[in-house]
Every structure is written in C-alpha cells, then in structure tokens.
Amino acid sequence: MAWFRRCVVLLLLVQWVKQEDTGGWGRESSLNDEGECNIEVRDVNSITHTEFIREYAYTKPVILRGVTDNTKFRLLCSKDNLLREYSKKTVRLSTANTHSYRKVDVRFEEFVKVLLTPQSEDTLGSDTLYFFGDNNFTEWNSLFEEYKAPPYGLPYTSPAYSFGIAGPGTGVPFHWHGPGYSEVIYGRKRWFLYPPDHSPEFHPNYTTLSWLTQSYPLLETHNKPLECTIRPGEVLYFPDRWWHATLNLDTSVFISTFLG
Template sequence: MAAAARLLQLLLLLPLGWVRPGACTDPPGGGWVAGTVPEEPRCTVERADASLTYSLFLQRFAFSRPVILGGVTDNSAFRALCTREKLLAAFGPFPVRLSTANTYSYRKVDVPFQEYVEHLLKPQDPARLGSGSGSGVPFHWHGPGFSEVIFGRKRWFLYPPDQTPHFHPNETTLAWLQHTYPTLPPALRPLECTLRPGEVLYFPDRWWHATLNLDTSVFISTFLG
C-alpha cells in the first residue's frame, strides 16, 4: 500500500499535469479534459528527432540550451494505463500529494486521488490555485532534466541561468502570462514552446523554467543529479 501511494505521488506532482506517450485507443485524450489556454504563436525551442546522436546532444544541448526531442520514445503500454478511468480504478482511494501552483510548489496538500480528480481538477482561475487547464508552476530552477507528455499539452517558458525572469513567486503562471508577458520587449521574452504527447523536453542545469498546462495533462519529469 505504501509503495503504491508513493508511486502515485511520483506520478502526480500536481497541479501540474503528469506522465508519457504512445498510441492509445481508449478514450480520446485518455478521458482528460481539453482546455482553452492558447499555444504560443511560434515555438522558439529547437527541435530534434531520433537521428540526434549522443555525442551531438552533448555538444549542442547538454550544457548550453534546451531541446525538444520527437519520435524517441514508445510508451504505448504505459500510456494505456494513464487514462482517467484506469488511474481512478487503480488509485482512487490512495492519498496523493499536490503541489500548489504558487510559492515554487513549496506548499503540499494531501487528498485522496478520487477526490482530486472528481472535485478539484478544474480550470485555473488566474488569481487562485487550480489544477486543470491553466495550472502550472511559476519560474524556478534546479538541475538538468527531461519532461515528457502522455496526455494533453504543456507550454514551457525558459530563461538561461544568467537571465533572471521578472515574476512574483505568489503569482500563477497563467496570471504572469496575462499580465507580465505582454509587457516584455521581444529581447526579454523567454524561449517557449508547447510540448505535446510523444515529445520530450530537455533543459540544462540551472535554467529558469515555468510551465502552463493548456489541457488537463499527464506527464512525467525526470531530474538528473
């Protein structure tokens, strides 16, 4: 029981979204709700595919800039387990630890997974905490990592370590996008792109990043030591 609860906590670093991609027949979108938050007008994060070699990755991206990798994974079996119906059936009564969209996700809230999905998973109000479309994490940084989407879409905003973004830690990413982002001159805007199912984002060490779930999303993030 404890192991299962811990697994679910790892899957649900919420209110962000969640875990990985592939081909799935039931149901469209995994039963998760599509949102109305817009994508960026133009993706400014470089993309690569499975032809990217390890040596070229080290040379061009590992220590210098983010990259979106497409066509490098096949998680169809795992994806099939992450539909709304199957996750509720498997983990409904287990407690999950939710990270708020504010204060760098420091505040944690424990609730049963079923309660979270059925009562708390709603679109984000820009001025309040939420956990569905429009939720996310404000700007922060840590070690390098990978993030991969299973269901939904996840918009990313990234700055290099020497360019601290202008933001308030108690403001949601959605509020930042609506109020601060439009005031930024082009030279001070972040790299940004929307991550879709089947794509993996890599970001280097100490890069500032904020996320915004355009839909109720399922994803997994792996941080490198």
C-alpha cells in the same frame, strides 16, 4: 472500388480517433494560445547521444521527437485506469508558488473528481493545489516501471521520476533546479525558459497564467523567453539551473525525469 473507399474511410477514422484521444481527461476549458516555438526540435533519427551531449546537454534546451515509445504507459495513464488502480490511494498536493509550498494529502479520487479544475487568472499560486512529485514510489511503482525514459543520460547522473496531473490554466511559476526531461502523456504543456544568467521578473505568488496575460505582452524583444508547447510524443530537455515556468493548456498528464 467500394472496398478501397471503405479502407480510406477506416484509415481516416483511425487517424481521427488518435488525434482526439485524450485518455478520458477531456479538453473542456482548454486554452487555445500555444504561442510560438523558438526552441530547436530534433528528431530521433537526426541526433546521436554524442551530439546531444555536445550541442545541448550543458548549453541550451531542445525538444526531442520520437526518442521514446510510451504507448503502453499512455494507455495505463487513462483516466479510467488510474481511477480504477489508485482511487483510494493518498496523493500529496503542493501549492504552485515559487518559494513556499503548502502540502495537502487527499485521496486520488477526490483530487480527480473535485480538485482537478480549470484555474482562473486571478487565483494566487498559494491557493492552487498541484499534483506533481511527492509520489509514493511503492504504491505507484507498477506504473512507473512501464515508463521508458529518454535514452540520453548525462555522465555521473541517475534518473528520478516525478509524475503529475493538472487542469487547464495551472502550472508552476519560474524556478530552477538541476537538468532533466519533461514528457507530456496527455494534453499540452507550454514552456517558458531563460538561461541561468537571465533572471526573469515575476511575482513569486502569481501563477504562470497571470504572468502570461499581464507581464508577457509587455516584454521587450531582448527579454522574451525561449518557449514552446509540447504535446504527446515530444520530450523537452532543460539544462542545469535554467529558469523555467510551465502552463498546462489542457487537463494534462505528464512526467519528468530529473538527472541528479
């Protein structure tokens, strides 16, 4: 009986460690409001590639669960490991506004230890430096080689990766481009999406956090977006030309697979 109780305690401890595992990135200053989730969620066992193409690829977003096993990639993306491997490498940061992007080159160590901070609501997009994309694929290739992209491709497209790390309260305002996937490795990322024929109202230099607190509560029901917060183990697919904005609720590590 004592042996059984010890096993139960050990199992609960392992589950707790998994739940609390942030890869060293922490949850200080995290945002609590995950909002609702009105995007369809499909498990890997409940959808085939053919069904994905027919039901979602060209028509609407979907969240896929269990389609990839990126356990090794996740371990490699821990804070300690990335600092050990890339601290002296130069990364390119971009401002998080819609139409104009200022680029700043810094050492990865400086970005993580100095610039990776929570964002306040009144910070403008042009004053927010965001690490996403502009990755040096030669220097980061050994990391990207370990990433397993979602298996459902689109005809006549090939994948391209964009890797990022961002603090709580940061994100990119509404914009659109080609289709792709977004996967969170650590943290939580809240998504807001509109179809191509429904242009959202937003200020191009205001952050998503500002839009969420000032404009979102005033939206009438028919003007509200599709939205959901994704966590590690979930992948969001967005079709071509869909408007979308993102908000990192925690310090988040994430990767997108663009299909072009």
